[in-house]
Amino acid sequence: MKNLKLKSARAAMDMSQQRLADAVGVSRQTMNAIENGDYNPTINLCIAICKTLNRTLNDLFWDEEQLHLEKHA
Amino acid sequence: MVNAITDNGYFYVLLVFTAAFAIVSIAAYFSKKHSNEYDERQTVSRGIAYRYSFWVIIAYFTAAAFASRMGFPFLISVPGIYIGIFIALTVFAEVCVFKDAYFTLNEKPLTYIIISGICFIGFAAWGVRSVLIGGTDNEIGISFTIAAFFLILLVSLLIRVAYNKKTEHMQEDGYEES
Numbered sequence: 001m002k003n004l005k006l007k008s009a010r011a012a013m014d015m016s017q018q019r020l021a022d023a024v025g026v027s028r029q030t031m032n033a034i035e036n037g038d039y040n041p042t043i044n045l046c047i048a049i050c051k052t053l054n055r056t057l058n059d060l061f062w063d064e065e066q067l068h069l070e071k072h073a
Numbered sequence: 074m075v076n077a078i079t080d081n082g083y084f085y086v087l088l089v090f091t092a093a094f095a096i097v098s099i100a101a102y103f104s105k106k107h108s109n110e111y112d113e114r115q116t117v118s119r120g121i122a123y124r125y126s127f128w129v130i131i132a133y134f135t136a137a138a139f140a141s142r143m144g145f146p147f148l149i150s151v152p153g154i155y156i157g158i159f160i161a162l163t164v165f166a167e168v169c170v171f172k173d174a175y176f177t178l179n180e181k182p183l184t185y186i187i188i189s190g191i192c193f194i195g196f197a198a199w200g201v202r203s204v205l206i207g208g209t210d211n212e213i214g215i216s217f218t219i220a221a222f223f224l225i226l227l228v229s230l231l232i233r234v235a236y237n238k239k240t241e242h243m244q245e246d247g248y249e250e251s
Contacts, residue, residue: 026112029173029237039114 024048118174126165133157152214189227196220
């Protein structure tokens with residue numbers, strides 16, 4: 001599942017994928033894979049991304065709707 | 074015996090290759106750039122590549138053993154062994170290239186494209202020379218095997234670099250999947 005929250009947070013700070021990738025120490029292709037939902041980052045990488053974008057883990061990586069669906073499944 | 078070793082041109086090729094490898098390794102070790110760092114996704118992808126190449130080489134030598142018992146010993150000859158090893162190396166390299174896990178964070182593709190091109194030309198030339206002077210089957214087979222590996226690597230690097238350049242802006246804007 002695509003991580004649109006991450007993408008929009010990055011866009012809100014006017015950062016390219018390459019810039020964000022350089023800031024957190026990964027390749028641009030890795031950042032693209034995270035945004036497209038093709039790769040699940042480790043918690044350390046999630047924290048580094050959140051710190052760079054000045055957001056919380058809930059803001060970027062927690063899917064409230066998915067959690068709600070799973071809870072009531 | 075020393076003359077027999079030095080008369081074989083491969084001795085000098087190996088000497089030059091070993092010296093070049095040692096120089097590059099020492100330079101890389103003392104380089105202040107973290108040229109050996111892969112990010113976590115690349116590490117996972119490389120692990121997958123190692124697994125695929127491991128099973129390829131197991132399958133190849135199993136097939137080679139069967140072929141030998143059935144009267145086709147080429148696959149366990151010296152060139153045959155090189156073919157098996159370089160098929161596994163090719164599988165590893167190709168998986169890494171197409172999963173964008175071949176280069177570390179600080180490496181530039183152009184360097185590897187140039188090195189692959191030079192190695193391909195060098196080994197292909199050595200193979201052609203061996204054919205023309207009536208060299209041994211080992212020299213011919215090994216030279217062309219290694220040349221084929223570098224050619225495949227070169228082509229795949231060019232394709233992947235061109236694809237990444239072409240889709241970089243589209244991926245940024247979200248118009249195309251990676």
